Amino acid sequence: MTAAELFHARVLEDGRQLRNRPLYAPWLDRGPSLAALEDVPLPEPRSYTWEYSNPNPWYERNASGSDHDGSTEGIAASRGVEVSDFDAAESRERDVIDANLNATIDRRRYPLAFVNDVLLHRGVVIEVPAGASGAEIELGPLGGDFERVLLVVGDGAEATLLERPASPAHRIVECLVGADASLRHTRLQSATDSLEYHLVSSRVSAGARYRFAQYAQGSTMRRNDIHIEAAGDGADIEIHGAWHLSGRQHLDTQINVHHSAGGGTSRQTVRGVVDDRAKAVFNGRIHIAPGAQRTDAALSAKHMLLAPAAQAYAKPELEIYANDVKCAHGATMGEIDSDALFYLRSRGIGEAIARDLLVAGFLEEALGDLHPGEARALLNVQARERLA
Amino acid sequence: MLEITDLHARAAGKPILKGIDLVVRPGEVHAIMGPNGSGKSTLANALAGRPDVEVTAGDMRLVGTSLIGLAPEERAHLGLFLAFQYPVEIPGVSNMEFLKAAVDSHNKALERDELSAASFVALVREAASRLHLAPEFLRRGVNAGFSGGEKKRNEILQMLLLEPRLAVLDETDSGLDIDALRTVASGVNAFASEANAVLLITHYQRLLDHITPDFVHVLLDGRIARTGDKSLAHALEADGYARLAESGT
Numbered sequence: 059m060t061a062a063e064l065f066h067a068r069v070l071e072d073g074r075q076l077r078n079r080p081l082y083a084p085w086l087d088r089g090p091s092l093a094a095l096e097d098v099p100l101p102e103p104r105s106y107t108w109e110y111s112n113p114n115p116w117y118e119r120n121a122s123g124s125d126h127d128g129s130t131e132g133i134a135a136s137r138g139v140e141v142s143d144f145d146a147a148e149s150r151e152r153d154v155i156d157a158n159l160n161a162t163i164d165r166r167r168y169p170l171a172f173v174n175d176v177l178l179h180r181g182v183v184i185e186v187p188a189g190a191s192g193a194e195i196e197l198g199p200l201g202g203d204f205e206r207v208l209l210v211v212g213d214g215a216e217a218t219l220l221e222r223p224a225s226p227a228h229r230i231v232e233c234l235v236g237a238d239a240s241l242r243h244t245r246l247q248s249a250t251d252s253l254e255y256h257l258v259s260s261r262v263s264a265g266a267r268y269r270f271a272q273y274a275q276g277s278t279m280r281r282n283d284i285h286i287e288a289a290g291d292g293a294d295i296e297i298h299g300a301w302h303l304s305g306r307q308h309l310d311t312q313i314n315v316h317h318s319a320g321g322g323t324s325r326q327t328v329r330g331v332v333d334d335r336a337k338a339v340f341n342g343r344i345h346i347a348p349g350a351q352r353t354d355a356a357l358s359a360k361h362m363l364l365a366p367a368a369q370a371y372a373k374p375e376l377e378i379y380a381n382d383v384k385c386a387h388g389a390t391m392g393e394i395d396s397d398a399l400f401y402l403r404s405r406g407i408g409e410a411i412a413r414d415l416l417v418a419g420f421l422e423e424a425l426g427d428l429h430p431g432e433a434r435a436l437l438n439v440q441a442r443e444r445l446a
Numbered sequence: 447m448l449e450i451t452d453l454h455a456r457a458a459g460k461p462i463l464k465g466i467d468l469v470v471r472p473g474e475v476h477a478i479m480g481p482n483g484s485g486k487s488t489l490a491n492a493l494a495g496r497p498d499v500e501v502t503a504g505d506m507r508l509v510g511t512s513l514i515g516l517a518p519e520e521r522a523h524l525g526l527f528l529a530f531q532y533p534v535e536i537p538g539v540s541n542m543e544f545l546k547a548a549v550d551s552h553n554k555a556l557e558r559d560e561l562s563a564a565s566f567v568a569l570v571r572e573a574a575s576r577l578h579l580a581p582e583f584l585r586r587g588v589n590a591g592f593s594g595g596e597k598k599r600n601e602i603l604q605m606l607l608l609e610p611r612l613a614v615l616d617e618t619d620s621g622l623d624i625d626a627l628r629t630v631a632s633g634v635n636a637f638a639s640e641a642n643a644v645l646l647i648t649h650y651q652r653l654l655d656h657i658t659p660d661f662v663h664v665l666l667d668g669r670i671a672r673t674g675d676k677s678l679a680h681a682l683e684a685d686g687y688a689r690l691a692e693s694g695t
């Protein structure tokens with residue numbers, strides 16, 4: 059049996075046992091997920107999208123069971139935002155959860171979502187009422203190994219979600235962005251020695267704007283799947299990715315932007331810096347469905363390698379099934395620009411500081427206006443004075 | 447100030463400088479002219495310590511200290527400044543933080559007090575306005591998307607802030623319109639003093655109408671083929687380099 063099969067069997071067994079007496083949010087019906095998981099295999103090493111990351115240590119780490127540490131902290135939200143723990147959900151919240159949980163996720167494609175359903179340690183549903191403005195939500199560690207966040211942003215509302223560093227084994231953040239709403243979503247991931255596998259799945263409705271930023275250092279193995287759907291006419295998506303890896307850190311980022319409605323725009327800007335023996339894997343896929351005419355999609359992904367043993371694998375993937383679209387993509391791999399380094403040094407700036415400046419400048423291209431201060435602090439970019 | 451003796455250098459393995467001798471004293475302005483590919487920028491790069499220019503023989507001394515083997519930043523701290531023929535674009539680093547890093551590095555190396563952020567900003571704004579560079583250029587990435595002329599003015603801005611002993615200006619006049627040429631020339635004239643020196647690399651007589659050189663040197667195939675005063679530049683303008691090459695040294 060492979061590690062994936064062993065883990066799969068363990069989840070099924072736990073799921074069957076828990077079925078009659080779930081400890082957490084017993085009202086949630088795990089039955090359908092458990093049944094579906096029976097015949098959905100889990101990703102094996104070297105299978106599609108797992109060419110450069112090995113999931114086995116993650117399976118092995120989680121095969122022995124794990125659980126929630128009992129904390130219920132980890133969320134702060136501004137007034138008017140409704141936050142409910144799945145365990146404490148009343149009937150109204152249960153309806154919201156039942157209606158929306160997994161609505162954006164193709165779980166056969168992301169089978170760990172079934173696993174998350176079955177093993178769930180902690181889930182929260184966050185609702186931003188229609189028309190609200192300036193809603194702010196901050197998430198920290200939620201205390202479980204298998205966590206779920208369901209964010210529903212009502213039509214026309216405007217909200218910011220900041221995920222502070224946390225390193226559960228598996229967190230799914232699902233965002234439903236209502237018509238003409240706007241969501242800014244930043245995720246910070248600091249260096250850890252944990253094994254992690256996460257999914258962000260967001261659906262952007264007509265006329266809505268979703269801006270997502272992933273700022274990360276690596277961990278022993280950290281995999282981020284990010285699936286964003288432009289589901290309504292004119293949905294506007296902006297994705298920023300910036301990472302700075304060192305030591306033996308490993309970060310694997312798989313972004314899938316799915317245009318299923320027309321007139322949408324998506325912009326992906328990714329900058330990765332890889333030092334020492336670290337490894338960055340990036341896959342940026344743009345899928346434009348047959349009906350999604352007048353889509354305008356772009357992807358720019360650049361990696362900078364700072365050491366001979368540093369590795370980066372970056373690939374754009376396009377699947378375009380509509381004819382009236384614009385789609386631009388580019389992925390490059392390079393080192394520190396020697397002309398730029400000489401230029402800075404010729405101005406008296408020592409080599410170490412000059413390199414730091416160039417690294418910071420390179421990452422800066424991916425920050426946009428999504429929590430750039432937090433990003434700089436996280437990415438170990440020299441404290442840079444903002445002068446003007 | 448600067449003494450270059452029998453300097454030989456290669457760029458990418460190819461011999462380019464084939465025995466340069468040059469002495470620049472404090473307070474002097476020297477112009478270096480010469481056809482494309484004659485080695486003018488290679489000489490400037492050898493002085494500044496560009497890694498792909500390899501000095502194979504000879505010496506270069508700035509205020510008595512040999513530059514051979516010094517890192518580019520050490521040469522800058524000694525008082526050398528090179529205005530690049532092709533200034534480099536660095537999009538993510540703001541011009542202001544670049545200038546601050548440069549000035550801070552100098553102050554640190556020379557054991558001078560660090561400037562406060564406020565007085566630094568005031569200093570930069572003042573210098574920028576003298577060069578007719580709008581404050582917007584300080585916020586933008588280093589040379590990022592600057593026009594040719596804006597890049598050249600940005601080089602002079604750096605020179606004014608770093609106050610070098612020897613400023614080497616590599617075709618800083620190329621690509622400037624008439625007004626910008628005047629602005630840059632008046633910046634250089636304001637900078638030049640008895641305590642420093644300027645080495646101007648140029649193709650055009652017109653810069654020398656604004657900045658009067660004490661000496662004009664003609665570089666041909668990696669050697670100084672002729673040295674004269676300002677009138678040499680006029681003769682070149684009239685006759686070109688071919689005649690000079692024929693007549694020998």
Ligand SMILES: Nc1ncnc2c1ncn2[C@@H]1O[C@H](COP(=O)(O)OP(=O)(O)OP(=O)(O)O)[C@@H](O)[C@H]1O
Nearest residue numbers: 457458462480481482483484485486487488489498
């Ligand atoms: N890094 C390099 N690699 C290869 N060749 C080089 C390099 N640097 C300079 N050269 C060559 O050395 C010669 C002199 O170049 P240099 O740039 O010094 O000329 P220049 O006199 O400044 O010319 P221009 O007036 O066009 O600026 C040229 O033939 C050039 O191609």
Ligand SMILES: [Mg+2]
Nearest residue numbers: 486487488531
């Ligand atoms: Mg040149």
